[in-house]
Amino acid sequence: MLGLMGSPEDTAEVLNSVAALADVAPAPQLPTGIRAGRKRVRRWVKEYLRLADAESGEAASAAAYSDFGVSPALLDARLGDLGPGDAARLRLATAWATGAQWLTFTDPFASVPGHVRTGLRARLAERAAEAGRGIVFSSTTLTDFTIAEAGVANIEKGELVALGGLEQIITEPRGSLPAELSNVNIYSGLARKGWLSIGHSAVRAKTELDGKVFVTLGRRSALLSLDEHDPAFTSATVFEAIVVGLRDRGSCIQAKLSPVDTEMGLPLDVDLADLAGVRDAAARLRPCADGRGFGILHPGLGASIGELRANVRVGTHVFVEVDTDGLQAYSVDEFN
Numbered sequence: 001m002l003g004l005m006g007s008p009e010d011t012a013e014v015l016n017s018v019a020a021l022a023d024v025a026p027a028p029q030l031p032t033g034i035r036a037g038r039k040r041v042r043r044w045v046k047e048y049l050r051l052a053d054a055e056s057g058e059a060a061s062a063a064a065y066s067d068f069g070v071s072p073a074l075l076d077a078r079l080g081d082l083g084p085g086d087a088a089r090l091r092l093a094t095a096w097a098t099g100a101q102w103l104t105f106t107d108p109f110a111s112v113p114g115h116v117r118t119g120l121r122a123r124l125a126e127r128a129a130e131a132g133r134g135i136v137f138s139s140t141t142l143t144d145f146t147i148a149e150a151g152v153a154n155i156e157k158g159e160l161v162a163l164g165g166l167e168q169i170i171t172e173p174r175g176s177l178p179a180e181l182s183n184v185n186i187y188s189g190l191a192r193k194g195w196l197s198i199g200h201s202a203v204r205a206k207t208e209l210d211g212k213v214f215v216t217l218g219r220r221s222a223l224l225s226l227d228e229h230d231p232a233f234t235s236a237t238v239f240e241a242i243v244v245g246l247r248d249r250g251s252c253i254q255a256k257l258s259p260v261d262t263e264m265g266l267p268l269d270v271d272l273a274d275l276a277g278v279r280d281a282a283a284r285l286r287p288c289a290d291g292r293g294f295g296i297l298h299p300g301l302g303a304s305i306g307e308l309r310a311n312v313r314v315g316t317h318v319f320v321e322v323d324t325d326g327l328q329a330y331s332v333d334e335f336n
Contacts, residue, residue: 001125003148004138005169005177006155008107011138014155015104018136025052025100028091030079037080044079045094054098061097067127068093068120084111088120096127105137109144121147142170142181154178172330174214182216183249185268189215189329196329200263202237205324212332219254219271221326225300226311228319232300235321239265243316251276255312257320265320271297273308 004011019026028048031039045061065075070093074086082090088109095103108124109117125147128135139145145152145166154162156175162168173179179186189198191209198204198215207213223232228240245256253273259265273295293304301318302308312318 001128001148002134002136002150003145003152003166004136004155005140005145005152005181006138006175007177008138008140010155010158012106013158014153015106015136015138018102019104021102023100024102024104025054025095025098027104027106028095029106030082030087030091034080037078039079041075041077041079041082041090045075045090048094049098052095052098052100054100060099064093064097068096068123085113085116085120088112088116092120092124100133102134102136105135107139108137109139109141118143125149140177140181145169172214173216179216184216184218185266187215187217187266188332189213191329196327198266201259201266202239202264203266203322203324203327205327205329207329209329209331213329214332216328217266217268217322218326219269220297221323222268222270223300223321223323224255224270224272224298224318226316226318227300230300230319233319233321235324237264237324238319238321241265241268241318241320243312243314243318246272246312246314253308257318259320260317266322268320268322270320272301272312273297273305275305 004014015027018024030036030044068089070086070089074082074090091105091108095105109120112120121144124135137144148166151164152166152169153160154169154173154175154177156177162174162178169178170182173182173184173186176186187198189196189212191207191211191213194206194208196205196207196209196213196215225232228238240260241257242260243255244258247254247256251274252271253275255270255272257268257270259267274297275295295305296303296308302311
């Protein structure tokens with residue numbers, strides 16, 4: 001089991017290269033569009049098996065469909081009528097029916113509901129281990145990579161930037177997607193004479209490393225306020241930034257910040273509020289008796305979700321203090 005982590009374009013290129021090798025089944029892709037949606041499942045199965053150059057017998061196909069929960073009635077359905085769970089089962093079973101030693105999948109569990117997704121992942125991993133068959137798959141969801149026993153390959157801009165266990169890939173990310181999945185900002189930095197610096201920014205921290213490094217910063221390792229002189233700020237390194245984007249991520253509202261002066265600040269993605277009501281983590285980071293409202297992580301932006309929404313929009317100027325204890329650095333050369 002090898003998981004490919006990266007942009008869909010990067011991982012597709014790798015999957016296509018793997019599929020071109022001997023005894024490897026190509027990633028099964030269900031067609032889209034109105035005409036494709038009317039196509040019968042049986043017709044698509046025949047076309048895929050022909051593409052995979054498979055000589056699968058009826059018994060082998062029936063066993064594969066039974067293994068992955070594909071009912072006979074589903075084979076008579078139209079592709080456009082399949083839900084995400086049934087579509088995933090169909091792709092897994094049909095690829096398995098090829099009999100190829102290696103199978104490839106493009107985000108095989110995409111859009112599948114959580115409880116179904118977990119079961120399908122486990123089933124695929126169990127069957128592969130029992131049969132001694134190899135699988136290379138891509139995904140953009142962190143939990144999918146838990147089955148990647150052979151490791152996770154992080155592909156960035158057409159290059160392999162990291163290869164290792166899931167924990168290593170996530171705790172020391174070297175690409176944008178693992179950083180995104182582990183909810184941290186990632187930068188290139190330089191460690192010299194006991195200090196860690198990121199570009200020309202005034203945000204620095206002490207370090208024992210030396211040379212080129214990667215640096216990560218959690219999305220809750222900064223304090224934001226509309227007031228440059230907010231008494232909650234405790235250091236001299238406070239910089240001004242502009243909100244250039246807002247988005248939802250899970251239970252969090254996040255902002256993308258761009259520093260007004262790159263010689264003072266850093267570009268940052270930060271959590272503004274957590275609607276799951278996780279306030280204790282923020283309080284541990286920055287203890288204060290501020291009477292903050294439900295979900296609020298930065299009282300200086302508003303005491304309630306309503307005030308936060310009114311005060312913070314794209315284009316809003318905010319002031320930022322980075323918790324430099326949250327900067328984590330590791331050598332660029334360690335992977336090589």
